[in-house]
Amino acid sequence: MHAAERHQRILTRAREEGRVEVKDLASRLSVTPETIRRDLTSLDRRGLLHRLHGGAVPTGQLPANPGVGGREETRSAEKGRIARAALAQVPDNGTVILDSGTTTGRIADLLPADRELTVVTHSVPIAAKLARNPAITLHLLGGRVHGRTMAAVGPWAFGALDGLFVDTAFIGADAICATRGLSTAEADEAQIKRALITAARRTVLLADRTKFGRTESAYFSPIEDIDLVICDSGLDTGVAEEIEAAGPRIEFA
Structure with missing residues (x-):
């Protein structure tokens, strides 16, 4: 599977479920966790996802910084x-x-x-x-x-x-x-x-x-x-x- 297709699947799943996890994505897409981490970092840099510990959420779904x-x-x-x-x-x-x-x-x-x-x-x-x-x-x-x-x-x-x-x-x-x-x-x-x-x-x-x-x-x-x-x-x-x-x-x- 090419990176572009993998990225689209990650984005689709994140938007449907509100959050994606590295381990789950690696299993579903049959790649290593390191590959998924690189994918999430790339999507974060493009402003399409926000990286979090162990996964990511779609842009715009992070809570506001509390006091x-x-x-x-x-x-x-x-x-x-x-x-x-x-x-x-x-x-x-x-x-x-x-x-x-x-x-x-x-x-x-x-x-x-x-x-x-x-x-x-x-x-x-x-x-x-x-x-x-x-x-x-x-x-x-x-x-x-x-x-x-x-x-x-x-x-x-x-x-x-x-x-x-x-x-x-x-x-x-x-x-x-x-x-x-x-x-x-x-x-x-x-x-x-x-x-x-x-x-x-x-x-x-x-x-x-x-x-x-x-x-x-x-x-x-x-x-x-x-x-x-x-x-x-x-x-x-x-x-x-x-x-x-x-x-x-x-x-x-």
């Missing part, structure tokens, strides 16, 4: 495990960046009150949590507060990072692709995330499996600029191998 409150309830157990695993990457008496997001917010909940640490963040909810921790020296970046993420963005926040250098940055992303890097749904969020990575000696990406194998509109970093990825154990093996081949080590929580 912080809604995202707190999504994949809560996985985010908790990822945050606990990330604690091992927090340096003793060092300086860290916590990006905005629900998983990085879990790290803020877990930081002990007897371990001195300097934390830089542009997230208002994270800053509110850390302000009550007596062991934390907190620096909140200013700027326009984004209504969905409750994080400071724009020139003020970006300018405050000029000349800053920290030990470790803990970063989130809306979408992660081995070939197309890290991306998010908002251009101003992408700008600040890029600056956070530049300010850190080492960058740790925190993401559950639903963020992998897809892209969003605002690119902010190649995958090779990430030192460590911490993800839940449900990540597709093929996707994990693609990420590690691009540079960072993956740790499963």
Whole structure:
């Protein structure tokens, strides 16, 4: 079967059922899962499908990005495990960046009150949590507060990072692709995330499996600029191998 015919069958099935899975398509079309992953990536790049963990959905069927409150309830157990695993990457008496997001917010909940640490963040909810921790020296970046993420963005926040250098940055992303890097749904969020990575000696990406194998509109970093990825154990093996081949080590929580 030629690729064009395979692509048409994949699109037809996705539109009929609302979602397609790599393993199911490989079985139905008598090809390898790797071939299907390449097909889905090609269709995603053409704007015909959106890649998701283990499969894809038709364009236009992805839910809108929820606000912080809604995202707190999504994949809560996985985010908790990822945050606990990330604690091992927090340096003793060092300086860290916590990006905005629900998983990085879990790290803020877990930081002990007897371990001195300097934390830089542009997230208002994270800053509110850390302000009550007596062991934390907190620096909140200013700027326009984004209504969905409750994080400071724009020139003020970006300018405050000029000349800053920290030990470790803990970063989130809306979408992660081995070939197309890290991306998010908002251009101003992408700008600040890029600056956070530049300010850190080492960058740790925190993401559950639903963020992998897809892209969003605002690119902010190649995958090779990430030192460590911490993800839940449900990540597709093929996707994990693609990420590690691009540079960072993956740790499963």
